[in-house]
Amino acid sequence: MTGSRENIRLALIGCGGIAQTHLEAIARVPRVKLEAIQDINPSAGEAASSKYGCRFTKNPDDIFKDKNLDAVLICAPPVTHFQLMKAALEAGKHVLCEKPFTTHLRDAEAIRELSKKSGKIVMMASKFRFVQDMIEAKKFIESGLLGDVVLSEVIFCSVVDMGKRWNSDPRISGGGVLIDNGSHAVDVIRYLVGPIKSVYAQAGKRTQNIPVEDTARLHFETQTNIIGMVDLSWSLYKHTANYVNVFGTRGTLEVGWAQSLLWDAKEKSSKVFGNGYKKLDAFVRQMEHFADSVQEKVKPILGVEDALESVRVIEAAYTSVREKKWLKVHG
Ligand SMILES: NC(=O)c1ccc[n+]([C@@H]2O[C@H](COP(=O)([O-])OP(=O)(O)OC[C@H]3O[C@@H](n4cnc5c(N)ncnc54)[C@H](O)[C@@H]3O)[C@@H](O)[C@H]2O)c1
Secondary structure (H helix, E strand, O other): OHHHOOOEEEEEEOOOHHHHHHHHHHHOOOOEEEEEEEOOOHHHHHHHHHHHOOEEEOOHHHHHOOOOOOEEEEOOOHHHHHHHHHHHHHOOOEEEEOOOOOOOHHHHHHHHHHHHHHOOOEEEOOHHHHOHHHHHHHHHHHOOOOOOEEEEEEEEEOOOOOOOOHHHOHHHHOOOHHHHHHHHHHHHHHHHHOOEEEEEEEEOOOOOOOOOOOEEEEEEEEOOOOEEEEEEEOOOOOOOOEEEEEEEOOEEEEEEOOOEEEEEOOOOEEEEEOOOOOHHHHHHHHHHHHHHHHOOOOOOOOOHHHHHHHHHHHHHHHHHHHHOOOEEOOO
């Protein structure tokens, strides 16, 4: 029973780019003890294991069969997430898994069942939920400062050459920018303004020579009839100081990269708040929250249902791209 344990013994699976930020974050959360790193490629994993003082293994069974380990953090590419989560849950480990949760809805549903059966925590890593400005923004919305929220938008666009990365191989990534950056965007919308009811998505003109979409626009309507749009791209800069805007009958909320802002229509005044996007802080807060959840101090703010729902919305968005029509997320 991990709930009563003082420390959480963790293994990292997949030690590439994003794992480096997770490793820095883990080092700042003393009750989470990094015991092992597993990667199919020893070069990155061995260097990190000597830097962070834990063992390295190429063999996943060394992780899953180790009864001493409480939890795994999965930072391998998307196509591996389902099998790795399944093996971890069957071995009785708690799971924190990078986005996208899975590349198919049926896999996410299977993980939900396994998590119920095992009673273990399954959380999808969703760093934006743990950005302090985003947490403040949610409080402002909930306290009614924006009045009735009507419209919302998310922008995740910047130029990244995906030509030589797994992100552009759909067999590994599950798709293009829509599943990659879109998984973040969908979870941000669900966090701030609630569950998404229907979607209409378009793939943009391809400017990189890759077999997946490099630009996409997702229109959505929430269950409470808030409408909005998400712009996603690896191929253009949409120059803007904010990545999330929420508009209501009493004001405007902007969540920005350097700072955030609340404009009050009645007072005709703006209040600047926050410090913008502090990546490492968000990862530390996320790891603290995972640890609290494993130790049964809190219920995860991002449960397996939320993770599954992000997969469901993205899957509906891809169907919408193909069928060129609005689709209900729940059929
Ligand atoms: N939260 C974020 O901001 C963010 C940013 C980037 C990537 N990601 C997500 O994190 C995951 C990893 O992305 P990345 O950019 O770090 O990729 P990466 O290619 O830099 O690293 C992936 C690592 O996983 C290893 N690997 C591959 N298959 C494996 C397997 N079966 N078992 C164990 N290790 C395996 C690779 O050898 C590599 O070292 C993806 O799901 C991605 O979508 C999240």
